[in-house]
Amino acid sequence: MKAFTWKRIQRFHSATLTRNYLTKRYNQINIEDAAAKAYDNCYSFIYYLEQGEAFYEQAAKTPLSIRPILLYYGLIHLIKACLLSIDPYYPHSTTVLAHGVSTRKRKRKDYQFFADEVKVQKNGLCTYFSERMFHVKHLEGEKFKMGELLELIVELEESFSFLKEKSSMIELPIRKGGLHIIPNQLLNSYHMSESRLKEYLSYKCKKEIRWGENMEGHLTFNKSIGNVPPFRYHIQKDSLWLPSTIQELNLLPDLLIHYLILYNLSMISRYETEWWMELIKTTPNDDYPFIRDFLDITEIKGPFLIDNYLRENSNFTLYDK
Known part of the structure; x- marks a missing residue:
């Protein structure tokens, strides 16, 4: 790379x-x-x-x-x-x-x-x-x-998990059709409903999020969002992540x-x-x-x-x- x-x-x-x-x-x-x-x-x-x-x-x-x-x-x-x-x-x-x-x-x-x-x-x-x-x-x-x-720093997420025993980032896996899935773990961590999370991310992100239909009971969106805060691109794993907690620094x-x-x-x-x-x-x-x-x-x-x-x-x- x-x-x-x-x-x-x-x-x-x-x-x-x-x-x-x-x-x-x-x-x-x-x-x-x-x-x-x-x-x-x-x-x-x-x-x-x-x-x-x-x-x-x-x-x-x-x-x-x-x-x-x-x-x-x-x-x-x-x-x-x-x-x-x-x-x-x-x-x-x-x-x-x-x-x-x-x-x-x-x-x-x-x-x-x-x-x-x-x-x-x-x-x-x-x-x-x-x-x-x-x-x-x-x-x-x-x-x-x-x-x-x-x-x-999303690439440090394993270091935080191992050394601090805390999850600093949550991965957004990709499913068929190139859609990212938002895990329920994120909803629980943010203490938000699906509709509130969609509203929150759409408001905070400076790039339009193209939401997809629910898949396997999870929210989905098109992966073309890219490396735009609060989303973080993991260069080593070629994947998108979101911070595990809400704070202004996320932006x-x-x-x-x-x-x-x-x-x-x-x-x-x-x-x-x-x-x-x-x-x-x-x-x-x-x-x-x-x-x-x-x-x-x-x-x-x-x-x-x-x-x-x-x-x-x-x-x-x-x-x-």
Whole structure:
């Protein structure tokens, strides 16, 4: 999957293809002189992708102790390419160049990663790409706990089941005709009737849900919904899942979740060396396996999310193989 994703991203290394792609995107959002803007931004777009890939390549070869830094900066460059595909004037000011997130620099003696928080700032890349790419607004001042964000990484569901003895996600199996089935377990977990659940998901999801007829006593819907919150696409199992509990965090896009966790891990790796190295060398608690598993997942999932975003804006879909 990892090599396949990078091959698709590498298609944009063609200046001709990239100019055509950017021209199309700029025309879709009614930018004047779209072709000229595409010409101006063509190589910046390609260089962002190439630099991002270089960081990911090095992260795959480097010790775990510095992987978060490389993965974080790799993701930043890929996000900048996405922004350039929808904003020909990016970066229009220095305010959008900051990280846009802050964290406590000095950790307490009894520090635990799951309880740690990051705070979203008014200006910076975090708020800018969240609003421009996903229309997620009003993040300024919001605090996010690492444990709550990790629960939304669907590929960690087995880790939560084994290490925390809790189910963070519920799988939506596919039946004949390509329909997803919503298990009764989800109805019980959400404390909702079928009609209330349909109403809730239809309201929260930013993409139209095409509901099917009940099958085997379960709600069904067409699988073309894709990776749109609160739905989560499991890249390793090629399946859709929903969070096992209802909370506002369920609506955060995957790319933002990966960005926030990677930001914090990169800061810890740089500034909390004693705690970080002790974690890696002695693995004293459950933090280590979750962090290790997350880094393995984000190395694959981050580029996948970027590729999917670029392809969706070129009339591709998540399931277009």
